Amino acid sequence: MLKKIPFWFAYVFLYVPILVVVVMSVNAGDSPYSWSGFGLGWYAELAHDQEIRTGLVNTLIVAAGSTAIATVLGTMLAVGLARHTRSKVLDAIATLPVILPDIVMAIGLLAFYSLIQLTLGLYSVLLAHAVFGTAAVAAVVRTRLTSADPALEEASRDLGANGLTTFLRITLPTLAPGIVAGALLAFTLSVDEFVIAFFTAGPQSPTLPIVIYSMVRFGVTPEINALATVLLAVTFTAILAVQRLTRLTERR
Amino acid sequence: MKAKLERITLLGPGLGYLTALMVVPLALVLSYTIFQRGRFGGLVYEPTTENFRRAVDPLYLDVLVTSVWIAGVTTLLALLIGYPTAYVIAHLPKRAKTIALVALVLPFWTNFLIRTYAWIVLLSPAGLVNDALTGWGLVDEPLQLLYTKPAIIAGLLYSYLPLMVLPLYASLEKQDGHLLEAAANLGARPARAFWTVTLPLTLPAMLTGCVFVFVPSLGNFVVPELLGGGRTAMVGNLVRDQFLKARDWPFGATLALAVVAMLVVLLLIQAWSGRRLQGSDHA
Numbered sequence: 305m306l307k308k309i310p311f312w313f314a315y316v317f318l319y320v321p322i323l324v325v326v327v328m329s330v331n332a333g334d335s336p337y338s339w340s341g342f343g344l345g346w347y348a349e350l351a352h353d354q355e356i357r358t359g360l361v362n363t364l365i366v367a368a369g370s371t372a373i374a375t376v377l378g379t380m381l382a383v384g385l386a387r388h389t390r391s392k393v394l395d396a397i398a399t400l401p402v403i404l405p406d407i408v409m410a411i412g413l414l415a416f417y418s419l420i421q422l423t424l425g426l427y428s429v430l431l432a433h434a435v436f437g438t439a440a441v442a443a444v445v446r447t448r449l450t451s452a453d454p455a456l457e458e459a460s461r462d463l464g465a466n467g468l469t470t471f472l473r474i475t476l477p478t479l480a481p482g483i484v485a486g487a488l489l490a491f492t493l494s495v496d497e498f499v500i501a502f503f504t505a506g507p508q509s510p511t512l513p514i515v516i517y518s519m520v521r522f523g524v525t526p527e528i529n530a531l532a533t534v535l536l537a538v539t540f541t542a543i544l545a546v547q548r549l550t551r552l553t554e555r556r
Numbered sequence: 557m558k559a560k561l562e563r564i565t566l567l568g569p570g571l572g573y574l575t576a577l578m579v580v581p582l583a584l585v586l587s588y589t590i591f592q593r594g595r596f597g598g599l600v601y602e603p604t605t606e607n608f609r610r611a612v613d614p615l616y617l618d619v620l621v622t623s624v625w626i627a628g629v630t631t632l633l634a635l636l637i638g639y640p641t642a643y644v645i646a647h648l649p650k651r652a653k654t655i656a657l658v659a660l661v662l663p664f665w666t667n668f669l670i671r672t673y674a675w676i677v678l679l680s681p682a683g684l685v686n687d688a689l690t691g692w693g694l695v696d697e698p699l700q701l702l703y704t705k706p707a708i709i710a711g712l713l714y715s716y717l718p719l720m721v722l723p724l725y726a727s728l729e730k731q732d733g734h735l736l737e738a739a740a741n742l743g744a745r746p747a748r749a750f751w752t753v754t755l756p757l758t759l760p761a762m763l764t765g766c767v768f769v770f771v772p773s774l775g776n777f778v779v780p781e782l783l784g785g786g787r788t789a790m791v792g793n794l795v796r797d798q799f800l801k802a803r804d805w806p807f808g809a810t811l812a813l814a815v816v817a818m819l820v821v822l823l824l825i826q827a828w829s830g831r832r833l834q835g836s837d838h839a
Contacts, residue, residue, distance in 0.1 A: 310640035314717065317637075318663045321674035321714065324684055328677060337682040373573075381570030388563040397574050403767075404578075405775035405819065407792050408812050411799050412581030415809075419584065435577045438570055467562050496667055498778065503799070516669045520676070520782060529677070532670040539665050547658060 322536065329529035346530040356531065359515035362426055366501070366511055367494040370433035374490040377434070378441025379483050383475060385442070386449040401439035409435070410503035417504065424506040432504045433497060437490035444489055448482025488546060492539075588809035599805065607810035616794065620814060623790040626705060626780075627773035630712040631720075634769045635762065637713075638720035645721070646728035657725070664718040672782050675711045676702065679783070703785030711779040712769075719768035727761030728754070763826040770822065775815050791815060 332343025350356065381398055401409065413432050422428060456478065460470040476483075498513035505511060510518075519528055589607055592600040610616060645656045663671065678684050679701040686698040701707060731754065739749035777792030784790075791811055798808025 307640065308644055310637050311644040314637050314641040314721070315659065317714065318660070318717070321671070321678055322663055322666070324677055325670070325674045335682065337677060337680055337684070338687070377570040377573055380566045384563060384566030384570070388559070388566060394567065394571060397571060397579065401574070401578060403771070403819070403823075404582075405771055405815055407775045407777065407795055408585065408816055409578065409581070411795065411805075411808060411812055412585045413577065414799060415584045415588065415805065416577070416581040431577060435574060438573060442570065492665060496665070498669060513667060513669055516667065516673075517778070520669060520673050528670075528673060532667075532673065535670060536666050539667075540662060543658070543662060543665055 325529050325532045326536065328526065329533040331526055331529070334526065346526045347534075349527050350530045350534070353527065355510075355515050356512070359510055359512035362509055363495055363512040365426060366430045366433055367491050369427075369430040370437050370494050371487050371491045373431075373434040374437025374441050375483060375487045378438040378486060378490070379445050379476075379479065381438065382442040382445035382449060383471070383479075386446055387454070398439055398442050401436040402443065406497075406499040410500045413500065414503045424504060426505065426509040428504045428506065429501045429509070429511060432500050433494040436497075436500075437494060440489045440493060441483070441486035444486035445479055445482045448479055448485075452478045485546075492542075585809045585812060588806045589813055591806045593804045593806050607807050610807060611810050611814060616811070619789055619794055620791055620811075623774055623792070624818070626708055626712070626790060627770050630709050630716070630773045631766050631770045633709070633713050634717050634720040635766065638717060638765060639724055639758075639762070642721045642724035642728055645725050660718050660721055664715075668715060669778065671715055672711050672779055675707065675714065675783055679707055679710075702783065705784070707783040708780050708790075711783040712773045712776060715779070716769045716772060719772075720765035723761045723764040723768065724758060727758045731757060760826065760830040763822075763829055767819075767822045767826055771815075771819050774818065775812075 328337070328339070329346060330342055330344060331339055332345060333340030385394060385398060409432075413428075413435075417424060417428055457470055457474050460474045461467075465473070496513070497511075498517060501511045502514055502517070505514060516528070516531070519525065588599070590603050590605070592602055592604050592606065594600045611620075645653060645660070648656055676683075680686070681698040681700070681702070683701075685701060686695075689695045690698060735753050735757075736749050739753050740746075744752065774790075775792045775795075777790065777796045780790040780793055791814065795808050795811050795815075798804045798811065802808075
């Protein structure tokens with residue numbers, strides 16, 4: 305039992321802050337810290353907040369757009385890397401976005417955009433997010449590829465199908481679960497990403513994390529507790545749904 | 557000929573994209589470190605070593621050392637809490653294991669800013685921790701918990717702890733139980749078997765976890781700003797300020813290079829330890 309103390313500590317440590325935020329979101333009073341009775345007033349406030357709504361729409365545009373690019377490029381990249389090259393350098397380029405500190409990527413992109421004189425807006429964030437999205441999709445699809453049987457593709461070629469037909473009718477369907485998982489990962493990473501967005505978004509197009517950042521920075525309001533709770537509910541539901549889905553597909 | 561065409565079609569678009577929006581930007585940052593800042597922000601393309609000299613100026617060196625110290629303590633704490641946690645999870649029955657793993661990553665998938673914000677709520681003078689301390693009569697006045705180094709460390713640890721547990725769990729999970737049996741048969745007590753068999757085998761995973769925690773902690777500027785109150789600036793804050801406020805990009809790029817250099821050193825150590833372990837397998 306004594307050995308399990310760090311284990312229990314870890315979980316208490318991870319969940320107490322979240323619980324406090326959730327409880328405080330249904331606080332009737334004006335303070336985000338101290339309890340003064342039950343009330344849903346802050347959720348009503350949240351529903352009418354124009355800035356948050358704009359941020360949310362921007363975030364969804366960026367996430368959808370960058371995920372679309374990342375899914376196509378990442379899948380092709382994964383197949384290419386697994387089947388058509390042994391180059392360590394190309395491998396490194398495809399994994400670099402995952403290990404590179406976000407602030408380094410952020411200043412690099414800012415410098416690059418300013419060099420090519422691109423005016424910062426929403427699309428500059430979208431293009432930036434597609435970079436780590438592509439790496440994420442490629443990584444997930446590759447793990448699926450290693451367990452896939454290359455003999456199926458060879459058989460398809462032997463039976464006279466050309467490269468494109470084989471790719472579309474054999475490779476893609478085998479990889480489908482991996483592609484979906486990769487796309488979900490890219491989407492979640494984009495929705496959550498703050499640092500790169502902070503450096504590459506135009507002043508008129510803040511994403512939701514940027515809106516949250518300025519809210520937290522310029523005074524803590526209980527509205528953030530409500531927003532946090534909504535976001536927590538959405539992510540928790542999404543993760544549990546993905547868990548269920550993967551278990552269902554595994555069973556088949 | 558056909559195979560070559562296929563290779564280019566598959567690899568070309570993705571690698572082209574990553575080259576344009578990652579390799580080129582990185583090269584740009586690297587090249588900025590030897591240029592000077594223009595009078596009105598822009599760049600003057602005359603080589604100089606001034607940026608490197610400034611980076612080791614006591615004023616900035618102090619920030620670098622503080623950052624490494626804070627990231628280092630965070631990593632050490634993550635290892636001390638994360639290792640036993642991963643060990644317990646790896647030995648849970650199957651169903652409990654799945655639940656424990658999902659519960660571990662759930663907070664990690666919630667917005668990073670929200671996770672940091674939760675600590676402001678907890679640690680503020682009127683927050684839960686101070687309420688409890690004064691309520692139980694442990695202290696007379698609320699303590700200054702927010703805007704301190706321990707607050708920054710707590711925030712970073714909170715955000716990156718799962719990144720330590722996951723690789724350790726993966727390594728402990730796939731470990732060959734026969735090795736421990738062999739150690740027991742040869743008369744080793746469980747503690748000795750752990751120190752001489754389990755621990756050395758998980759060394760690469762420990763280093764992976766350390767890289768995963770240390771690197772994002774080192775370059776972080778949000779947690780030091782929100783929980784450190786800007787008084788304890790870390791290198792990430794400096795880089796941000798050089799790029800967005802002072803507009804001294806060459807100096808900002810030089811400071812960022814210091815972060816990348818530390819990442820490279822860590823990755824080399826990690827690769828070396830992994831190879832050493834593999835080497836001893838064959839011996």
